[in-house]
Amino acid sequence: MTMTARPLHEITLLSQAERFKGRPKLCSDCGVCGGELRPMMAASCVFVNNKHEEFExxxxxxxxxxxxxxLFGVHRAIHIARMRTPNLEAQWSGIITSLAALLLERGLVEGVITTKAAPGTRWAPLPFLARTPEEVRASAGNKPCLSPNLEVLDEVRAAGLKRLAFIGTGCQVHALRALEPELGLEQLYVIGLPCTDNTSYPDLQRFLKVASKSPETIVHHEFMQDFRVWMRHEDGHTETINFVDLDVSALGGERGVFPAACLSCFDYQNGLADLTVGYLGAPLPPDQRWQWMFVRNERGEELFELIRPSLELGQRTEGGDRRAGIQAYVGMLRKPRKRPPLPVRKFVAWLQRSKGPKGVEFARSVIEQKLLRNLVYVRDQFPRHEQRIVPGYVYRALAYTADVYAREFGRPLARVPAEAATRSEA
Known part of the structure; x- marks a missing residue:
């Protein structure tokens, strides 16, 4: 497969059609195919052979x-935390960039692969190798778009670096774990970003135009556990929109916005990182900047203890019961519903906020929805791939929905033998 080399700052601005031209149908543009490690693509790509449980x-x-x-991945501890002195340029309080900068300050690493904003944009990610704490801190802020971070490994190898920190998403981390023996590193710290439903920069711009009255002035946005999208603007004011009010049909539906790879991903919580830092189960309101941190292994404990003196620790919260709603969601996957009229949407939004899951229970709900939706998508679009790309923990996590799944879809939730899937696709 021939790839045309393009500068990273150009790649990140491309549409999905331009970005994935000539690539496999399941590709998240993690960066392996664009660099010298391209021959190892098939051995490292999570969408060719998901080795998540082996790597665990x-x-x-x-x-x-x-x-x-x-749902959350292997972990030794979960902490609710925020920086005592927040970085106001960060999406939250700046835990990730502060930690990566500290690794450089202490001489524990020689470089950090992270992302900054591409020139002239606020949201388009530009992967780069940061060599100073100042460079890392300046990269603060969310860039929720596809980013070929692993292409920067070429620069790491050319510079002969032996101690590295990597900040990235689940598909990138899976590939990095597979490539790690080839890198000749003495030390590698992996800081994970939770990630779901990523998209290209042009499609993110389309979404913001649908969601906001002033998309060009948004500086931060997030899907929060009160069932609203919170959007903070340049002048400091916050705009919100209920999930149920988002006109996804105007974007061509989920399949018209998100790449096939993101709809075939089963690692929302970035389970192969040493330390994962996210927001999903952290308490509201968002302006308090709480996040949660998953310490997954000994190296994750080292990272947490390094940043701990700079953190304020909080308490986990949870409420409600997600299970009835999740089982109803299975039926919605089988028979998608049209966007309801405004009075119905108002009632649904009230019901979600007053009766819906909260805190950690909300996180469980979201992750189960993504696992269900993506399993249905893989079975619909790529049935022969199910054996290779759906980890065993997915079926275990969703086992309580097995009866309603079988009733709605006329087949078991459990994995289907490979030969049966082949006959189905044929």
Whole structure:
């Protein structure tokens, strides 16, 4: 497969059609195909062969236990935290960039692969190798778009670096774990970003135009656990829109916005990182900047203890019961509903906020929805791939929906033998 080399700052601005031209149907543009490690693409790509459970044993010492680990990944501890002195330019309080900068300050690493904003944009990610704490801190802020971070490994190898920190998404981390033996590193710290439903920069701009009255002035936005999208603007004011009010049909539906790879991903919580830092189960309101941190292994404990003196720790919260709603969601996947009229949407939004899951229970709900939706998508679009790209923990996590799934879809939730899937696709 021939790839045309393009500068990273150009790649990040491309549409999906331009970006994935000539590539496999399942591609998240993690960066492996654009660099010297391209020959290892098939051995490292999570969408060719998902080795998540094998890598859990290798890097964490065991696989996921029943319970919350099926959704959140292997972990030794979960902390609710924020920086005592927040970085106001960060999406939250700046935990990730502060930690990466500290690794450089202490001489624990020689470089950090991270992302900054591409020139002339606020949201388009530009992967780069930061060599100073100042460079890392200046990269603060969310860039929720596809980013070929692993292409920067060429620069790491050319510079002969032996101690590295990597900040990235689940698909990138899976590939990095596979490539790690080839890199000749003495030390590698992996800081994970939770990620779901990523998209190209042009499609993100389309979404913001649908969601906001002033898309060009948004500086931060997030899907929060009160079932609203919170959008903070340049002048400091916050705009919100209910999930149910988003006109996804104007974007061509989820399949018209998100790449096939993101709709075939089963690692929302970036389970192969040493330390994952996100927001999903952290308490509201968002202007308090709480996040949660998953310490996954010994190296993750080292990272947490390094940043801990700079953190304020909070308490986990949870409420409600997601299970009835998740089982109803299975039916919606089978028979998608049209966007309801405004009075109905107002009632649904009120019901979600007053009766819906909260805190950690909200996080469980969101992750289960993504696992269900993506399993349905893979079975619909790529049935022969299910054996290779859907990890076993997905079926265990969703087992309580097995009866309603079988009733709605006329087939078991459990994995289907490979030969049966082949006959189905044929």
């Amino acid at each position: 044993r290798q890097f964490h010492g065991r696989n996921r236990r029943d319970g919350d680990e099926l």
